[in-house]
Amino acid sequence: MPLRQPESVEECVYYTRRNVDKGHVTCWVFREKCPKCGKAMMGKPRDAKTRKVKIRAKEYICLECNHTVPKEQYEDTLTASISYTCPKCANKGETQIPFKRKSFEGVKALVFPCQKCSQKISITKKMKAIGEPDEEELPNA
């Protein structure tokens, strides 16, 4: 069964498309409901004055019950959906892995094997200058 694609990035806490050598990877992570009350999606807290989402917040909060979970702890429970073209064998595939970054060749990355040739494909955090907004951290996440 094909993976469900997000209809808009607002459904996701993470979305990236990128080239990996000769291959290509699209990875997305759907937001999930509050594990405590199950009524609302978990999201980053908003600034009380500007109503803007605090992109750099270190936690996720439920707008219904205020249940708060540290960012890493919450993200570890999510599932990353991946659609890829393997850089080694050109196999096109889809897979799902836990949204947990591991150390891979010295950098934090999501790593998954090609289902055909087992080549490890990594999705590293994009490097950025300090103070620059993180493009992958969606404003509404």
Ligand SMILES: [Zn+2]
């Ligand atoms: Zn809740």
Ligand SMILES: [Zn+2]
């Ligand atoms: Zn492959």
